Amino acid sequence: MIWEVFRQEEAGKYHTHCGNVHAPDREMAKLFAQIQHGRRKPTNSLWVVPKEEIGEVDTDDAAFGGTTDKSYRWVMGYKDLDAAFAQEIADSESEQEAADRQKQAQRGDD
Amino acid sequence: MAVEQAGLGTPDDLSDEEREAVETLLYRLADDELVLGERYTEWQVRAPTLESDLALANIAQDEFGHARLWYDLLQDFGADEADLIYERDPADFRHSTLVELPFEEGDWADAIVRSYLYDVAEDVRLEALAGTSYPRIADRVGKVRSEEEYHQEHAQNWLERLADDEEGRARLQEAIDRLLPYALTLFEGDEIDARIDDLGIRTESLDSMREQWFDIALPFCRSLGLDTPEGIREDPKSFLPEQVGRDGDHTDDWRDLHDEMTHTYRELGRTEAHKIMPDPDETDE
Amino acid sequence: MSGEREDSRMDIEQVKERAGPREFSPKDDLPEDYRKAATRMIQFHANSEIMGAYLEKPFIRQAPSLDRKLAFSAKVQDEIGHGQLLYRAAESLGVKSRDQMLDELAAGEGKFLNCFHYPMENWAEVPMIAFFVDGAAMRRQATLKRTSWEPYAHAMDKVCFEEGFHVKHGEDIMRELATGSKKEQEMLQDAFETWWPRIIQFFGPTNEKSTHHDFSADVGLKTMTNDELRNAFLNAYIPKARKYGLELPDTPRIRDNDDGTYEVVEEDLDWDEFFTVAKNEYEPGKGQINTRAAAQDAVEWVRNSLDDWESKGGATTPQAAD
Known part of the structure; x- marks a missing residue:
C-alpha cells in the first residue's frame, strides 16, 4: 500500500508533503521513509499517512476563496x-x- | 458569456417597459440574497460546531456578495445603496417570504432545509438567466453560480447525514412541512412576468422553473425518507402561505428584521452607505 | 530518534532548560505542570475568541452598509476560526478535549478576556473592540509566535496573518465616525472614555500581581511580560487615538515619557472590578456566558447526530481511488 510522507525540516516548522513510499504497514513505512525521504534533506521528523485516508479537493472541484469580490x-x-x-x-x-x-x-x- | 440575440443593450438603451421588467427581476434577485444572507448570519457564533459556523458564515457572505452585484445593477437606474436597502420602505422589498422567516434557536434543520430548497431554486433561476437578453445580468451570472454550487452541495450533504438518524429526520420533516409552502413563493410573480419572458430577460417562465425545482427537490427529499405533501405538484397555488413576499406583502418578522438592519444607519443619521470595495464594474472579477 | 526513549518524561527543570520558541511538540513527554499551564493559557485565549465573536455578532446585522456588514461577518467568522485553531492547539496538550473546554465555557468555568464581559450597545463602541482590543490582542499574539508550545505558535502564524484585516477594519470604522457628524464624534468619544480603562487592563495586572507569569515565562509559554506588552501597546495606540481626535480621560493617568513612550499609573485602574470580571462574576458578562450557553445547548442534537454518523463509519467513507 502507498503511504504519503510529510517531512519537517526542523523543530517548530511545519510538516510538508515530500513524497511517498510503498510499504505493507505503518512500521515498514516509517523505516522506508527515513531512507527514501530523510537521508539527505534536513529532517527533524517524518509523518507517514495511508494514501487512501487522504481526502482531496482541488481547483476542479472548488473555487477556493470564492468568485465574487471578497x-x-x-x-x-x-x-x-x-x-x-x-x-x-x-x-x-x-x-x-x-x-x-x-x-x-x-x-x-x- | 456572449449574448447572441440582439439583446436589450445597456441600461440607457432600455424603454420604460423594458426597464420595469429588468428592475422587477433584479429586485427579487437582490432582495432574496440580501435577506437570506441576513438570516444566515444568525447562525454565526451559534452553529453546532466551530467548523459548521465558519461554513455557514461564508455562505452568508456569498449571498451578501451576490446581493451587492444585483443591487449594483439597480444602481444603473439612479438609485444608490441607501435608497435600495437602508431607506427603502420594507413593504417595497420583493424577496420571497421563505428567506425572511427567523430561525428558532437550535433549529439547524430549518437552516439546512431552507438552504437546500433555496439553493436548488437558485440554481434553476441562474440557469434561466445564463442566456438572458440583458448583458449586464449575463456578465454576472457565472461568478454567482460558481459560489452557489458550494451552497447546494453543503446543504445536500447535511441533509443526508441528519436524515440518517431518527431525531434528525423528524426535525428535517418538521422543517420541510413548514418551509415548503414558503419555498413556493420563490416562483410567484405578477403581471410583469409575461414581459420578462417575452423580452428574454429570463429563458424559462416561473411555472417552468417551479417544475424543474420539483423535479430535483421532491425526489431527493423522498430518497432520504422525508415526506412531501400530496398534491403539491398538481396544485402548488393552494399550498401558498398567506404572505408571498413578491408583491410586497411580508410577515411581521420582516419588518422587525429591517428595523434591526437599519438601526445604526438611522441612529447615526446617515444619508449614505459606506463602501469598502470598488464598484463591481471596476474590478476584473 | 530511534529505539527506546530513555528520557521519556521530562521534569520541569529540563523543560526550563530547553524552553525556547516552538521547542515542545506533542511528541515530547512534558510534565503535567507544563501541560496544565499551557492548557490554561491557550484555553483562555480560545475562549476569548469565542466570547469576542459573541459580543460583536449583533453588529453584523446593525452595520450601516452592505460592505461593512460583509466585513463584520468576515471578522466574526475569523474569530471563530481562531477559536477552532486554538482549541486544537490546547487539545494537543492532552489535558482536555475541545468539547470539554466548550462545555466549561458554557458552564461559566471557562475564563476569558476582561473586555468581552462588558456589553456593547452602539456602533460607536465597535472600534473600541475592533481597533483597540484587537490591536492589543495582535500585539500579544505577535509575541506568541515564539511560544514554546509548537502547535500554539503554529496557530499564531495563521491568526496573525488574518488579524491585520481586523485592526484595519476597526480603524476604518473609527475614522468614519471621527470624521462624521458631531453626534458621531461625541458618541465615539463617549465610547472611548467608557472602554479605555478596560482596554488598558487587557494586558492584566502588573507583573507583581500576576499569579501565573513567572512559571509561564520560565517554560517559554510567554515571551514578554504584561508590562512590556502594555507599554508597547500604549506607544503605538495613544498616537492613533489622538490622531482621530480622541481625548484620553483623566483617569487612569498616563505618563508621557516625552520620548514617544507612555506608561499608565496602575493604581488608577479598578482592579477589584477586573478580578470580579476575571472570575466570571461580573453581571453583564454572566448574561453573555449564559445566553451563549443556551445557544450551544440548543444544537446539541446536531452534534449528537454527527457523532452517530461518525460511529456508524460515515467518517471513513473512502473516496474513489485516483
Whole structure:
C-alpha cells in the first residue's frame, strides 16, 4: 500500500508533503521513509499517512476563496490606512499581499 | 458569456417597459440574497460546531456578495445603496417570504432545509438567466453560480447525514412541512412576468422553473425518507402561505428584521452607505 | 530518534532548560505542570475568541452598509476560526478535549478576556473592540509566535496573518465616525472614555500581581511580560487615538515619557472590578456566558447526530481511488 510522507525540516516548522513510499504497514513505512525521504534533506521528523485516508479537493472541484469580490476580508481592502504604526499589522499586511499575489498568479495560469 | 440575440443593450438603451421588467427581476434577485444572507448570519457564533459556523458564515457572505452585484445593477437606474436597502420602505422589498422567516434557536434543520430548497431554486433561476437578453445580468451570472454550487452541495450533504438518524429526520420533516409552502413563493410573480419572458430577460417562465425545482427537490427529499405533501405538484397555488413576499406583502418578522438592519444607519443619521470595495464594474472579477 | 526513549518524561527543570520558541511538540513527554499551564493559557485565549465573536455578532446585522456588514461577518467568522485553531492547539496538550473546554465555557468555568464581559450597545463602541482590543490582542499574539508550545505558535502564524484585516477594519470604522457628524464624534468619544480603562487592563495586572507569569515565562509559554506588552501597546495606540481626535480621560493617568513612550499609573485602574470580571462574576458578562450557553445547548442534537454518523463509519467513507 502507498503511504504519503510529510517531512519537517526542523523543530517548530511545519510538516510538508515530500513524497511517498510503498510499504505493507505503518512500521515498514516509517523505516522506508527515513531512507527514501530523510537521508539527505534536513529532517527533524517524518509523518507517514495511508494514501487512501487522504481526502482531496482541488481547483476542479472548488473555487477556493470564492468568485465574487471578497476584498472586504483582506488587509488590502483598507489600503489607504497606514499599517506601519505597529509592526505586527505591517507584517500581516505584507503576508496577505504575498498570498494575494500568489493567488492572482495562480488564477493567471488557469 | 456572449449574448447572441440582439439583446436589450445597456441600461440607457432600455424603454420604460423594458426597464420595469429588468428592475422587477433584479429586485427579487437582490432582495432574496440580501435577506437570506441576513438570516444566515444568525447562525454565526451559534452553529453546532466551530467548523459548521465558519461554513455557514461564508455562505452568508456569498449571498451578501451576490446581493451587492444585483443591487449594483439597480444602481444603473439612479438609485444608490441607501435608497435600495437602508431607506427603502420594507413593504417595497420583493424577496420571497421563505428567506425572511427567523430561525428558532437550535433549529439547524430549518437552516439546512431552507438552504437546500433555496439553493436548488437558485440554481434553476441562474440557469434561466445564463442566456438572458440583458448583458449586464449575463456578465454576472457565472461568478454567482460558481459560489452557489458550494451552497447546494453543503446543504445536500447535511441533509443526508441528519436524515440518517431518527431525531434528525423528524426535525428535517418538521422543517420541510413548514418551509415548503414558503419555498413556493420563490416562483410567484405578477403581471410583469409575461414581459420578462417575452423580452428574454429570463429563458424559462416561473411555472417552468417551479417544475424543474420539483423535479430535483421532491425526489431527493423522498430518497432520504422525508415526506412531501400530496398534491403539491398538481396544485402548488393552494399550498401558498398567506404572505408571498413578491408583491410586497411580508410577515411581521420582516419588518422587525429591517428595523434591526437599519438601526445604526438611522441612529447615526446617515444619508449614505459606506463602501469598502470598488464598484463591481471596476474590478476584473 | 530511534529505539527506546530513555528520557521519556521530562521534569520541569529540563523543560526550563530547553524552553525556547516552538521547542515542545506533542511528541515530547512534558510534565503535567507544563501541560496544565499551557492548557490554561491557550484555553483562555480560545475562549476569548469565542466570547469576542459573541459580543460583536449583533453588529453584523446593525452595520450601516452592505460592505461593512460583509466585513463584520468576515471578522466574526475569523474569530471563530481562531477559536477552532486554538482549541486544537490546547487539545494537543492532552489535558482536555475541545468539547470539554466548550462545555466549561458554557458552564461559566471557562475564563476569558476582561473586555468581552462588558456589553456593547452602539456602533460607536465597535472600534473600541475592533481597533483597540484587537490591536492589543495582535500585539500579544505577535509575541506568541515564539511560544514554546509548537502547535500554539503554529496557530499564531495563521491568526496573525488574518488579524491585520481586523485592526484595519476597526480603524476604518473609527475614522468614519471621527470624521462624521458631531453626534458621531461625541458618541465615539463617549465610547472611548467608557472602554479605555478596560482596554488598558487587557494586558492584566502588573507583573507583581500576576499569579501565573513567572512559571509561564520560565517554560517559554510567554515571551514578554504584561508590562512590556502594555507599554508597547500604549506607544503605538495613544498616537492613533489622538490622531482621530480622541481625548484620553483623566483617569487612569498616563505618563508621557516625552520620548514617544507612555506608561499608565496602575493604581488608577479598578482592579477589584477586573478580578470580579476575571472570575466570571461580573453581571453583564454572566448574561453573555449564559445566553451563549443556551445557544450551544440548543444544537446539541446536531452534534449528537454527527457523532452517530461518525460511529456508524460515515467518517471513513473512502473516496474513489485516483
